[in-house]
Amino acid sequence: MERFVADRMLGKLARWLRVLGYDTLYLGSAGDEVIRQELDAGRILLTRNRRAHAWLKRGRVVVIEADNPREQLQEVVRQLRLPLAAEALLNRCLGCNRPLVIVGKEEVRGDVPDYVWQTHAEFRRCQGCRRVFWSGSHAENMRHRLKADLSDLWE
Numbered sequence: 001m002e003r004f005v006a007d008r009m010l011g012k013l014a015r016w017l018r019v020l021g022y023d024t025l026y027l028g029s030a031g032d033e034v035i036r037q038e039l040d041a042g043r044i045l046l047t048r049n050r051r052a053h054a055w056l057k058r059g060r061v062v063v064i065e066a067d068n069p070r071e072q073l074q075e076v077v078r079q080l081r082l083p084l085a086a087e088a089l090l091n092r093c094l095g096c097n098r099p100l101v102i103v104g105k106e107e108v109r110g111d112v113p114d115y116v117w118q119t120h121a122e123f124r125r126c127q128g129c130r131r132v133f134w135s136g137s138h139a140e141n142m143r144h145r146l147k148a149d150l151s152d153l154w155e
């Protein structure tokens, strides 16, 4: 599975790739040294900087043209022909990029709103920030939005 490193203009795109289950680092203000390390580690650089083609001798780079995060996501998926696996959706923390772990219902009591706890059976926790995720209306909305945006690519 492809892994990514997104530069500072592409925070929203990074979150969408995490929604799809892709390991995506977001650099914020990190400098060239970090980009170099991550390219060496096999990550694909996502950037809006046209001059980033200089990085091509170092690794794989996608220069993003669109301003809108939804179109940016389409660009990445098309250019790299990324497979979209339904089972990978929402497997990764949107905040800190760590894989989520399925946890028992009792373990998250008190960590989620009561009505959510009572009406849901499956919960996942981020081992980094400890945030709890569950399949609910928010997840469903994201699924629908992705399916609409990427419908011609979805299998």
Ligand SMILES: [Zn+2]
Binding pocket: 093, 094, 095, 096, 097, 098, 126, 127, 128, 129, 130, 131
């Ligand atoms: Zn997290």
